[in-house]
Amino acid sequence: MGKRNNTLLDHARKAGASALVAYEPENLFYMTGFWGEAVGVLSGDGQAVIIAPALEAERARADAPGCEIISMERNTTPSSALARLVGSDVVCTDAKNPADVRALKKACRQLKQDPSPFVESRMIKDSGEIKILQHTSKVIDEMFELCTQVMRAGQRESELQAKLMAFAAERELFDTGYRYTTNPLIIASGPNSAIPHAQVTQRKFVRGDLVTVDITLRHCGYVSDATRTFGVGHVGDKERRVYATVKEAQDRGMTALTIGASCKSVDAASRDCIFSAGYGARFVHATGHGIGLDVHEQPSISARSTQHLARGMAITVEPGIYIPKTFGVRIEDSVIVRKKSVPMHEFTKDLIVV
């Protein structure tokens, strides 16, 4: 935690602040090791303090043994505790809730509503974080393996999701709580696969379907994300051509991914390949995104990104082609950026027909 908090304070200083206050659970966890309903305070001396409602105090004490825990009544404003801890500081915070912002303004010398120190620090993963991501990715690979064993024509999307989530839960991989879909996974069959963020339905797989299986799960706080597209029974020529194009685009994105490369150039490597094949307009999202304590974090691997890749970033490369109301293909790996980046996923990207 010590090293991580020094990094946080370095980035706070760059933002013109001397202390940090975290309200978002991801940032609180990054700062303290405790994921819960509480406020994390990091003052200039590098010492993190957790202000937690009484119901969370015991868990906070167990998960963040290095932190002082200040227990208080739920839904009361911790103004006096904040004033004592960071009263003379310029404070950077991720707080969005107006009541939290008011309390902070009252407590400290100056407040900056600027989450950038958290964003910047979290973007580069340390070896402990990378180990968790690698383990999570390995379990996701096992889930693709499970798909090849259990998927069959006549099975519902929802049935496959249930099987996969049981497998995941037994291995302590859980739903990420991503707010823009209501299902833990994306299992999109036939025409549903033309929708990048399809909801899981009761549709049964039929011979000739492509099925996109996008597995985004959290383990020990960290999210890994990978996608494979399977065929059911038989795959037509057009589907095979589109699959080959996406596979080539994913491969080119992976090859472009090196320390110092612009995120834009990685996006272009994938996008140009799809464009040349005549499907430019059918690739309707960015090539990738950062992963970590959040499903989508910085950097963004998109055409408009101004960021560059650095050692230790964790990102996805996930081009796709979506033919409305017909079918779609997406292939995605999570990767740690190194001089020569290698994906964290080993499950084949060749088309598997079940």
Ligand SMILES: [Mn+2]
């Ligand atoms: Mn993704």
